Amino acid sequence: MRAVIRGIGSYLPEHIMHNAEMAERVETSDEWIRERTGIHQRHIAAEGQFTSDLGFEAAKAALADADMTADDLDLIIVATSTPDLTFPSTATIIQEKLGMNHGAAFDIQAVCSGFIYGTHVVNALLRSGGAKRALLIGAETFSRILDWEDRGTCVLFGDGAGAIVVEAVEDTKDGILHTFIRSDGRHRDMLYVDGGPSRTQTVGHLRMLGNQVFKHAVTDISQVMRDCAEQAGVEIADIDWFVPHQANQRILNAVAKKLKLRPGQVVSTVAQHANTSAASVPLAMNAAVKDGRIKRGDLVMLEAFGGGFTWGAALLRY
Numbered sequence: 001m002r003a004v005i006r007g008i009g010s011y012l013p014e015h016i017m018h019n020a021e022m023a024e025r026v027e028t029s030d031e032w033i034r035e036r037t038g039i040h041q042r043h044i045a046a047e048g049q050f051t052s053d054l055g056f057e058a059a060k061a062a063l064a065d066a067d068m069t070a071d072d073l074d075l076i077i078v079a080t081s082t083p084d085l086t087f088p089s090t091a092t093i094i095q096e097k098l099g100m101n102h103g104a105a106f107d108i109q110a111v112c113s114g115f116i117y118g119t120h121v122v123n124a125l126l127r128s129g130g131a132k133r134a135l136l137i138g139a140e141t142f143s144r145i146l147d148w149e150d151r152g153t154c155v156l157f158g159d160g161a162g163a164i165v166v167e168a169v170e171d172t173k174d175g176i177l178h179t180f181i182r183s184d185g186r187h188r189d190m191l192y193v194d195g196g197p198s199r200t201q202t203v204g205h206l207r208m209l210g211n212q213v214f215k216h217a218v219t220d221i222s223q224v225m226r227d228c229a230e231q232a233g234v235e236i237a238d239i240d241w242f243v244p245h246q247a248n249q250r251i252l253n254a255v256a257k258k259l260k261l262r263p264g265q266v267v268s269t270v271a272q273h274a275n276t277s278a279a280s281v282p283l284a285m286n287a288a289v290k291d292g293r294i295k296r297g298d299l300v301m302l303e304a305f306g307g308g309f310t311w312g313a314a315l316l317r318y
């Protein structure tokens, strides 16, 4: 039994905030942001537009791509750190928006690694018979938890959503081949939100020690990709495409150099989307599928790193 990707879709809010607009709010410049991060712009959700709205749009696009409807699903998982509400889960809100009142829906929280953690969970459930057809969504409105006076963090993030429809299929060589997830809670103070229901009864703002996160990200991402490939019995050199979490172009370049990846093999959307946390991997993958780079049968590795720290990789034959 394999978990095969049947459809993929994404959604970005209409408003594009260019670096120049950012420079009107905090003391920064287009030049600094581009040079240090590769980011040119980010999409920002409209007032009254919530994570579930973004996720719902991405879900509809993925279902249309799979030629399925919500009736065909029996599971919805949403990876997010910016849920509409503390509860109920954003997954159940999207389930209701899709008009689906069967099956089950729940959220998972692994910050920027959420989509990889979600892939791990979906793969395990589909292979074990726990579900037949699942919708996995990464959706975020990080603009709502940014400190818009902290130039060290507010320039880095954007809003968006991406989704895949995954089906359990017997006797196939396609689908998710292997996933490997990791975490280390000792580093939680390097990247966190300083509020929450139990501790402060507030939502809080994102806080980050950027250059320390950078160093851990490069080391841990490189290692988890090597481990995931080795556990799957695949050489890094045999992988067609790499779809990384889109945090910073310099992180992408450093990892590509360490693993000796070929130029053009690494899908990058960080310039257009900035860091959309759990949405960044499906947003980037959808871009490369829709423009014809990633084709059916290609070997693709997804990876991410985020708060916790959490990190992981997923290898699949698209």
Ligand code: ACO
Binding pocket: 027, 028, 029, 032, 033, 036, 037, 111, 112, 151, 152, 153, 155, 191, 208, 209, 210, 211, 212, 213, 214, 217, 247, 248, 251, 275, 277, 305, 306, 307
């Ligand atoms: N505009 C202008 N100057 C700035 C800005 C800004 N937006 N932000 C910081 N600076 C200044 C700092 O104040 C500092 O000035 P100083 O030397 O006078 O003190 C100088 O730039 C250098 O600051 P550093 O933090 O050392 O800059 P660095 O080269 O490390 O770049 C950055 C900062 C872009 C945040 C980088 O560290 C980074 O990308 N880290 C990884 C962050 C990341 O990927 N996070 C997400 C991963 S997990 C997740 O997605 C949730």
